Amino acid sequence: MEFAYTEASLALQQRLRTFMHERVLPQNAAWERIAATGRFPSEVVEPLKQAARAEGLWNLFLPGLRAGEPGTRLSNIEYAPLAEIMGRIPWASEVFNCNAPDTGNMELLHLFAAPAQASQWLEPLLDGAIRSCFAMTEPDVASSDATNIRTTIRRDGDDYVINGRKWFITGALHPLCRFSIVMGVSDDSPDAPRHARHSMVIVPLDAKGVRIVRNVAIMNHHTPEGHCEIEYRDVRVPVSSLLGEENAGFALAQARLGPGRVHHCMRTIGQCELALDLMCDRALQRQAFGKRLSDFANVQDWIGYSRVEIDQARLFVLRAAWVMDVQGNKAAQVDVSAIKLVAAQLQTRVLDRAIQVFGAMGLTPDTPLAFLWSWGRAFRFFDGPDEVHLRTLARHELSRVKKEPGAATRYQVPPVEHEALEIAAMSAARPPEGARTAVRSTEVFQ
Amino acid sequence: MEFAYTEASLALQQRLRTFMHERVLPQNAAWERIAATGRFPSEVVEPLKQAARAEGLWNLFLPGLRAGEPGTRLSNIEYAPLAEIMGRIPWASEVFNCNAPDTGNMELLHLFAAPAQASQWLEPLLDGAIRSCFAMTEPDVASSDATNIRTTIRRDGDDYVINGRKWFITGALHPLCRFSIVMGVSDDSPDAPRHARHSMVIVPLDAKGVRIVRNVAIMNHHTPEGHCEIEYRDVRVPVSSLLGEENAGFALAQARLGPGRVHHCMRTIGQCELALDLMCDRALQRQAFGKRLSDFANVQDWIGYSRVEIDQARLFVLRAAWVMDVQGNKAAQVDVSAIKLVAAQLQTRVLDRAIQVFGAMGLTPDTPLAFLWSWGRAFRFFDGPDEVHLRTLARHELSRVKKEPGAATRYQVPPVEHEALEIAAMSAARPPEGARTAVRSTEVFQ
Amino acid sequence: MEFAYTEASLALQQRLRTFMHERVLPQNAAWERIAATGRFPSEVVEPLKQAARAEGLWNLFLPGLRAGEPGTRLSNIEYAPLAEIMGRIPWASEVFNCNAPDTGNMELLHLFAAPAQASQWLEPLLDGAIRSCFAMTEPDVASSDATNIRTTIRRDGDDYVINGRKWFITGALHPLCRFSIVMGVSDDSPDAPRHARHSMVIVPLDAKGVRIVRNVAIMNHHTPEGHCEIEYRDVRVPVSSLLGEENAGFALAQARLGPGRVHHCMRTIGQCELALDLMCDRALQRQAFGKRLSDFANVQDWIGYSRVEIDQARLFVLRAAWVMDVQGNKAAQVDVSAIKLVAAQLQTRVLDRAIQVFGAMGLTPDTPLAFLWSWGRAFRFFDGPDEVHLRTLARHELSRVKKEPGAATRYQVPPVEHEALEIAAMSAARPPEGARTAVRSTEVFQ
Amino acid sequence: MEFAYTEASLALQQRLRTFMHERVLPQNAAWERIAATGRFPSEVVEPLKQAARAEGLWNLFLPGLRAGEPGTRLSNIEYAPLAEIMGRIPWASEVFNCNAPDTGNMELLHLFAAPAQASQWLEPLLDGAIRSCFAMTEPDVASSDATNIRTTIRRDGDDYVINGRKWFITGALHPLCRFSIVMGVSDDSPDAPRHARHSMVIVPLDAKGVRIVRNVAIMNHHTPEGHCEIEYRDVRVPVSSLLGEENAGFALAQARLGPGRVHHCMRTIGQCELALDLMCDRALQRQAFGKRLSDFANVQDWIGYSRVEIDQARLFVLRAAWVMDVQGNKAAQVDVSAIKLVAAQLQTRVLDRAIQVFGAMGLTPDTPLAFLWSWGRAFRFFDGPDEVHLRTLARHELSRVKKEPGAATRYQVPPVEHEALEIAAMSAARPPEGARTAVRSTEVFQ
Secondary structure, three states: OEOOOOHHHHHHHHHHHHHHHHHHHHHHHHHHHHHOOOOOOHHHHHHHHHHHHHOOOOOOOOOOOOOOOOOOOOOHHHHHHHHHHHOOOOOHHHHHOOOOOHHHHHHHHHHHOOHHHHHHHHHHHHOOOOEEEEEOOOOOOOOOOHHHOOOEEEEEOOEEEEEEEEEEEEOOOOOOEEEEEEEEEOOOOOOOOOOOOEEEEEEEOOOOOEEEEEEOOEOOEOOOOOEEEEEEEEEEEEHHHEEOOOOOHHHHHHHHHHHHHHHHHHHHHHHHHHHHHHHHHHHHHOEEOOEEHHHOHHHHHHHHHHHHHHHHHHHHHHHHHHHHHHHOOHHHHHHHHHHHHHHHHHHHHHHHHHHHHHHHHHHOOOOOHHHHHHHHHHHOOOOOOHHHHHHHHHHHHHHHHHHOOOHHHHOOOOOOOOOOOOHHHHHOOOOOHHHHHOOOOOOEOO | OEOOOOHHHHHHHHHHHHHHHHHHHHHHHHHHHHHOOOOOOHHHHHHHHHHHHHOOOOOOOOOOOOOOOOOOOOOHHHHHHHHHHHOOOOOHHHHHOOOOOHHHHHHHHHHHOOHHHHHHHHHHHHHOOOEEEEEOOOOOOOOOOHHHOOOEEEEEOOEEEEEEEEEEEEOOOOOOEEEEEEEEEOOOOOOOOOOOOEEEEEEEOOOOOEEEEEEOOEOOEOOOOOEEEEEEEEEEEEHHHEEOOOOOHHHHHHHHHHHHHHHHHHHHHHHHHHHHHHHHHHHHHOEEOOEEHHHOHHHHHHHHHHHHHHHHHHHHHHHHHHHHHHHOOHHHHHHHHHHHHHHHHHHHHHHHHHHHHHHHHHHOOOOOHHHHHHHHHHHOOOOOOHHHHHHHHHHHHHHHHHHOOOHHHHOOOOOOOOOOOOHHHHHOOOOOHHHHHOOOOOOOOO | OEOOOOHHHHHHHHHHHHHHHHHHHHHHHHHHHHHOOOOOOHHHHHHHHHHHHHOOOOOOOOOOOOOOOOOOOOOHHHHHHHHHHHOOOOOHHHHHOOOOOHHHHHHHHHHHOOHHHHHHHHHHHHHOOOEEEEEOOOOOOOOOOHHHOOOEEEEEOOEEEEEEEEEEEEOOOOOOEEEEEEEEEOOOOOOOOOOOOEEEEEEEOOOOOEEEEEEOOEOOEOOOOOEEEEEEEEEEEEHHHEEOOOOOHHHHHHHHHHHHHHHHHHHHHHHHHHHHHHHHHHHHHOEEOOEEHHHOHHHHHHHHHHHHHHHHHHHHHHHHHHHHHHHOOHHHHHHHHHHHHHHHHHHHHHHHHHHHHHHHHHHOOOOOHHHHHHHHHHHOOOOOOHHHHHHHHHHHHHHHHHHOOOHHHHOOOOOOOOOOOOHHHHHOOOOOHHHHHOOOOOOEOO | OEOOOOHHHHHHHHHHHHHHHHHHHHHHHHHHHHHOOOOOOHHHHHHHHHHHHHOOOOOOOOOOOOOOOOOOOOOHHHHHHHHHHHOOOOOHHHHHOOOOOHHHHHHHHHHHOOHHHHHHHHHHHHHOOOEEEEEOOOOOOOOOOHHHOOOEEEEEOOEEEEEEEEEEEEOOOOOOEEEEEEEEEOOOOOOOOOOOOEEEEEEEOOOOOEEEEEEOOEOOEOOOOOEEEEEEEEEEEEHHHEEOOOOOHHHHHHHHHHHHHHHHHHHHHHHHHHHHHHHHHHHHHOEEOOEEHHHOHHHHHHHHHHHHHHHHHHHHHHHHHHHHHHHOOHHHHHHHHHHHHHHHHHHHHHHHHHHHHHHHHHHOOOOOHHHHHHHHHHHOOOOOOHHHHHHHHHHHHHHHHHHOOOHHHHOOOOOOOOOOOOHHHHHOOOOOHHHHHOOOOOOEOO
């Protein structure tokens, strides 16, 4: 076991930290003010993208980078601490071309795109020239069970015809967003297997019949790039828009999941670290009842708990990243459920404490806390609600124990019963001799 | 609405409080030391019983007292605060002939005993001359679902023959304990309704075939009167031992439940109040890092939360007592589930805080806390585990809402969609006009 | 004790419930849609106000109504359940002229306004013709300790001159809002007592130097009437604008507090009831993994816990209202701290569960949950943060116990030590005889 | 980073696991039954010790083993998983000569014993021929602050004279226990520095004046080896009994702490894993309301949460072990506070869930759960109460943030105020234009 990052990884972390501190953070207020008008702050982001790429801080997330593709190839365990650093500012990942959902889409295209698809969509994505979105969740069915998806992808001659409604489509309002990857039912024959009925197709955002219905507020909050509701009404795309095999949508969705969840979790940990920093900084400054807040034992408790909870969660996420690197994404499936559960619940807990230390100011948009909290609450649904992950974890544990049953019996201490004791002995006004050993609190030597 | 006790009730509370303070509390250490040897402290309890009866503090729990029966007839709402006062010392209720499980048994006999049964068993119970126990829970089936009971009560000529094993039989080792009321299956025909298959019979403890197997420790703790495991092997009692109707055991069990749970809950609240008193007293005495514990904000939080949680729970229990008085036990069924759940969880929470304030001493038998905690943990199972009560509550709420469905729809705010907006408008490098209203944090006037 | 409402109170509740259901709820979506554009929905509210007043549902909150003043005079315990009913829709209280902060201002003016002040400001408030706001909280000092207030109210000839900055001023953007009551330092001499240095003055919103700086989002959420930041720069008002005595601002603030907190708490309970209704309704409709959500035991647990927590909190708030009615506002001071703490924490807990049952939809503005949650989070600061109330409660308990110290000693069970046992006895390879009673788990009779 | 154990470590784990399964577990009931009589089960333990030593599973805990000393030298990170395996059975560590408090004492003697002390006490300890105890905690002072210790160690000629009272002295009733290491005040001059006033001396248990007062029950539970209260009255030992330097007791205590806490924590994790195994096994067997408990979603939640909490805690403890190996015990001081806090709170949480799954049986001594729970509750005090560790953690975080202050400012988003807006504009019946951006829930495109 070795809990230290490699020298190379530490050096890269330091470069990224410096870039964040010197280049990104000073632009944060500007970004927020423009975004507050509803417009995406391209004039802030684009120059930073060029600078980051020039410094080699580009496409850090993609282990599969091939010769000629821009960016630095890193393993999951190398990328994870970088995601944590980027995560301290919600919009920063894009500066390094490492933002969701484009990262997941690039992974997917890397694995499954035909050559023409790759040159049309993947290359400009890797260059940061365009953005994309991923249309899976639907408003009318329980998102916890993806087999419920109802959007249809029907073959009609050389086209697919798409009908349905999706929501929580992150990034659809980004000024550079050009296409969505849409998941839908492509085989509705009654005997089709539950997990072999869906396909994914690439649908340009300007295709006829695509309509962005609205930018859905999340816990009262809008982002300028949007979490949108999109209607697909008789949208036609050529059959060449199919991604991977027909009816293999589920397998594709699975392939896309693992690393993205690690990224989400590490960014979340970055947010928690920021919240802890802010909490401490504020507690050191603020007075109440003649003491600094940092001298109150309850505030100290919040700080102490936050520290140990964050540190544990980070190790947990890093181990999942390591399992992916060593054994592949599939082997890490339960680990990835576990870290998603842990990180999301951690976030709202730590953020809530930070807000409490800030007092009423913590409710306002003057600190990052209110926005981060709303993200954290939403994260408890993104990639599946807590309950689905708990169920996955429980089923995994139960099947483990089922394989080697009987622990309860092996560790049981069966009581020795006194065979001869008959109740007749009880009828006297006092308990039998032996009952004296039924002691209450006998720490007294006699 | 009126939240004050009546004058009469307050006066009775004061008399009981005085008796507890002047007579019972000074004997507490003596009781504990004798009990610690495994022997029941009759020499402590019997004189106190006589004194309490002489003062008219006797059988306070039984609303149904009839002319000639000893004791003071009180309503549930009048008795409840008395149970709280008695509850501060675990063994005190017996001094007033108000201890479980005898209270429940006296209620049951009051309602269902034939005249001969009454004179043989009920009268000496009301006089405090004998004790009794109640044999329902079984070791091999889930206690949460009483239809699982397996002990058999088989008619054979003029006898019933009882076979089975029971545990958690409180009081069976009391030197005055003379009989158990046993619940078992009396009709095992396959088509018998699930709730009309059981009967209750009165079984003397000295009947042949009754064997007290052991006094089961509860969370490591023994009481001298015992929470026993009892085996019934071919035990014969005359058919006149049947309590109430044959196969009406469930109805009897239900009748027995309500008031007993209120008593349990109020005694529990008394324990919580004691724990809060002890916690404050200790916090005021003890120093750490140059301050009294009572000056640490986390200790203050524990005290503050304990106060509001106890006060809320007491009101909740009193309301259930009031429902029983006004509408009868049956109407209070869900309320009684609710208070049981609340009181048991409250106890371990408050006790845990008190233990933490006492430091290592809180682990020892030198304070009442360790014992009370173990009682509290057990209370989460007595009269049904938390989960059964939560289930009852949820089903009640769900059926309420089912009667008037549609709240989610009535309170929904359906979004107004912009009909004309086509995605074509999105292909420009910036969002459409309308998207400007997709604000991030626009508290700025423009 | 009597836990039933009077007939008259029940009848009034039914009338209000009917009005809410038939008149207010059907307008809810319209109100929300207009408010979503940033404009206050006067065209929705004004006709409803007239209808409510015509039905005698007007100024229900004000126990002090005098002859000729419009409205129905109710006690706190009669008004409380009405506040709960109104609380189900955030904007409904105004329909009945019962909305904060006008209710508190009307109470204050009722108690302290000079006749000219009453005719200029109180009468139109009671008529619902104008609105008002209350300017106390400041951005730069800890709101938990009101002696920190820095805004100055300086006497200059026949004027007061006000300088300072306030925030979280609810209602300042209401189109009918005409004045604020401003609290500030009027005596800054070093030897002035800490609680006799502040005054309250009435400041018209259109006075020169009053500037609404911004409408502060609360947990990402704006209301059309605003929670505003206001700057007062050299604002002059005539000395006749003083409310009550000079330097008596603290006494006035205290007088204002009690009933307002009960209203807040009961509205909050109404919101929790609504959330529980919605949670059940949704759970009954939605399917996952082949079952309705209402059949999952964890969802049932959330429902069960919500039920018992809400019911306990309601009783707790009602008791505080009753204390106010019977013993006056001052006597209820600690009770009022307690209910504020309990209600605010309850709200976010119940709302969080409801959101979880709704899935991603719970994050959107399509249900009332996201907004209500943000209100609940803010409520943990309004009228003092949780920690201040916990501190108040703890100090009250500690001083109670201090008066009768020694509980820890009285309830102690001092161990009997074995005097003669010398360690020499231990040197043998086995423990002394007496040590046999140091049992581990001896439930066995020997 | 590398999260895998080495091959050698895995092989050793497997050997230990096999020994535990084949040799120790089958004797568990026998051990418990003898212990239940109050006698230490030497006849069970001694043969197992010989077998373990023969297999090379001996003194695995001591990184400092020297040539000729029996046992296998392992690093902390190699030993930690072995402690977890041993931890599943409370008495198993002794079989491998790895039990507290002897492990800590052996470490201490290894570091500080003079040659004569080593041959008299350390060698037989390493051989498992004798046992020892460690006398630090005192009943009359707050254990959280060790400078409070009052026992005196006074030089008198060639002797030290010891007077004082200690409690929670684990192991003093073990039949092989021969000496205690006693910490006390050796320099009570007023100007002695607070952390240079105490010494440690070796005191044979059979020295005149040593009296084992009682075996203190811990949460109602006794162990046969005892957690004892010991009185030292005018006990004389030669000055050669001093361990290390005079007045260096604090430094010695610190040196003893780190590894011991890792051992405690890993054993605790072993207990949590056992509890999880038992919980799953029971849930798979038991039925209620027509389903297996393992099919209830709330039980699944408990299992899922237990899994992720245990896994995180284990990583956290292992990292602390690694820090010790790489940077030394002193560098790991805060880490060691952190793991102690986490492990103790984890234990009672997981154990409580397991008890709940077992129903009433979980309260009895028939499963290991009740005993383990009482150990877990005590662990929240052993080596310092939770609050002391939280304080340590908070102070560490605060001092970290203090070094680089200003995070709250750097991440602030100061609002842009509209300079020209005067309140005059507000006097019209509707808000100013700009206020339209004060939106409520505007996800609608217009």
